Amino acid sequence: AQKITQTQPGMFVQEKxxxxxxxxxxxxxxxxxxxxxxxPSSGExxxxxxxxxxxxxxxxxxxxxxxxxxxxKSANLVISASQLGDSAMYFCAMRGRSTGRRALTFGSGTRxxxxx
Amino acid sequence: GAVVSQHPSxxxxxxxxxxxxxxxxxxxxxxxxxxYRQFPKQSLMLMATSNEGSKATYEQGVEKDKFLIxxxxxxxxxxxxxxxxPEDSSFYICxxxxxxxxxxxxxxxxxxxxxxxx
Numbered sequence: 001a002q003k004i005t006q007t008q009p010g011m012f013v014q015e016k017x018x019x020x021x022x023x024x025x026x027x028x029x030x031x032x033x034x035x036x037x038x039x040p041s042s043g044e045x046x047x048x049x050x051x052x053x054x055x056x057x058x059x060x061x062x063x064x065x066x067x068x069x070x071x072x073k074s075a076n077l078v079i080s081a082s083q084l085g086d087s088a089m090y091f092c093a094m095r096g097r098s099t100g101r102r103a104l105t106f107g108s109g110t111r112x113x114x115x116x
Numbered sequence: 117g118a119v120v121s122q123h124p125s126x127x128x129x130x131x132x133x134x135x136x137x138x139x140x141x142x143x144x145x146x147x148x149x150x151x152y153r154q155f156p157k158q159s160l161m162l163m164a165t166s167n168e169g170s171k172a173t174y175e176q177g178v179e180k181d182k183f184l185i186x187x188x189x190x191x192x193x194x195x196x197x198x199x200x201x202p203e204d205s206s207f208y209i210c211x212x213x214x215x216x217x218x219x220x221x222x223x224x225x226x227x228x229x230x231x232x233x234x
Contacts, residue, residue, distance in 0.1 A: 035222075035223070037225075042227070043207060043209070043227060043228040043230070044225060044226070044227040044228060045160075045209065045211070045225035045228075046225075047222055047223070047224065047225075050222065091159065091160070102148060102165070102213060102221070103150050103162050103165060104150075104162075104223055105162075106159045106160045107159060108158070108159045109158075109159055
């Protein structure tokens with residue numbers, strides 16, 4: 001079974017500062033993928049960044065980077081230079097490879113509020 | 117990124133009626149789509165996996181006769197909530213797999229449907 005844990009129900013950050021959203025996971029699958037999605041108040045899920053369990057480097061996508069620590073089973077999302085438009089729910093998710101299950105398992109989410 | 121269109125975005129219906137929600141992949145073919153349900157301030161819970169040309173696979177606890185899924189083409193999956201009741205009120209969101217079948221294939225989501233059953 002796979003499990004994603006996001007321990008921060010809500011976070012505040014000042015505009016232009018960096019913020020880290022925590023994500024830990026548990027899986028028995030030796031090969032897996034980790035994802036982060038953003039959900040604004042409008043409801044759509046926006047893909048942000050992906051990290052493969054065997055990737056040698058941490059993933060980066062613009063202002064988003066993923067701090068992947070495999071031994072600790074953590075995949076924290078770092079948003080640099082926060083903008084007001086970053087205010088949203090953020091979900092960490094994962095998919096194991098060997099099970100053949102292609103759906104994502106999501107964490108409970110973190111609500112980020114960027115303050116001017 | 118790939119575009120997934122979901123319609124309607126909001127629907128209000130009377131108890132006992134059926135509601136159909138459509139999910140379309142606009143610029144790619146999706147042999148597999150997923151339907152999730154999300155309660156307020158909660159995470160997304162997988163309801164079922166929709167496979168083109170075959171029966172959907174439902175998660176444990178999801179009533180297949182209540183939530184009918186049809187994936188008749190490579191770009192369209194529909195979810196029909198039959199005989200809806202107030203407890204079915206929720207945010208339903210579809211997603212489509214885009215990729216080459218590897219484990220890093222990405223999931224793109226529709227904009228969701230807010231169902232309210234009176």
